[in-house]
Amino acid sequence: DQQVKQNSPSLSVQEGRISILNCDYTNSMFDYFLWYKKYPAEGPTFLISISSIKDKNEDGRFTVFLNKSAKHLSLHIVPSQPGDSAVYFCAASAGNYNTDKLIFGTGTRLQVFP
Amino acid sequence: DVKVTQSSRYLVKRTGEKVFLECVQDMDHENMFWYRQDPGLGLRLIYFSYDVKMKEKGDIPEGYSVSREKKERFSLILESASTNQTSMYLCASSWGVSSNQPQHFGDGTRLSIL
Numbered sequence: 415d416q417q418v419k420q421n422s423p424s425l426s427v428q429e430g431r432i433s434i435l436n437c438d439y440t441n442s443m444f445d446y447f448l449w450y451k452k453y454p455a456e457g458p459t460f461l462i463s464i465s466s467i468k469d470k471n472e473d474g475r476f477t478v479f480l481n482k483s484a485k486h487l488s489l490h491i492v493p494s495q496p497g498d499s500a501v502y503f504c505a506a507s508a509g510n511y512n513t514d515k516l517i518f519g520t521g522t523r524l525q526v527f528p
Numbered sequence: 529d530v531k532v533t534q535s536s537r538y539l540v541k542r543t544g545e546k547v548f549l550e551c552v553q554d555m556d557h558e559n560m561f562w563y564r565q566d567p568g569l570g571l572r573l574i575y576f577s578y579d580v581k582m583k584e585k586g587d588i589p590e591g592y593s594v595s596r597e598k599k600e601r602f603s604l605i606l607e608s609a610s611t612n613q614t615s616m617y618l619c620a621s622s623w624g625v626s627s628n629q630p631q632h633f634g635d636g637t638r639l640s641i642l
Binding site: 418420423446448450455456457458459460463465503505509510512513514515516518519520521 | 532537559563568569570571572573576578586618620622626627628629630631632633634635636
């Protein structure tokens with residue numbers, strides 16, 4: 415039972431354009447969401463997070479949007495750069511906005527081409 | 529800067545062997561985690577620990593055990609390795625229970641069981 419779903423295994427975007435990565439969840443108890451980026455042969459690195467009391471959080475080129483009624487979140491990267499090419503995982507947790515136990519999605523491989 | 533160090537990047541073992549994967553963090557984090565990453569399945573939690581000598585089962589604990597004798601070190605043990613345990617293993621750490629601080633990951637150990 416996949417509680418966090420990333421339905422697009424891969425995404426290809428031209429440099430300078432917007433990248434939109436999507437994530438859906440089924441557990442209405444989730445109240446904290448994170449995005450991680452993973453390069454080959456490296457561990458995932460934290461990118462950005464959002465709690466369920468917000469619907470948007472922005473950090474430089476990265477913005478995460480949360481639609482609680484649709485149980486959907488998305489990561490926008492504007493403008494996309496070749497260095498953004500990586501696998502992106504969304505993760506969610508339930509209970510007091512903490513990260514004690516994260517449920518990860520299956521990942522989306524983003525390729526940004528010149 | 530947080531540093532999570534996994535003792536081996538690559539490891540090859542034989543079926544039936546007892547295998548130890550070691551992880552050390554240098555940020556005095558209370559929580560430590562072991563995940564495995566498989567294609568199409570994302571990151572799945574095996575075990576986590578929120579204090580020395582404390583452990584909690586994750587989503588896929590079968591065939592694994594853990595040890596946390598010191599705060600900075602968290603070991604994953606494959607009691608009798610099997611081929612279906614061939615995977616990428618990732619260790620992570622984070623601040624105390626019920627914090628919203630992100631988990632920080634090591635670079636992973638790619639384990640092959642022959």
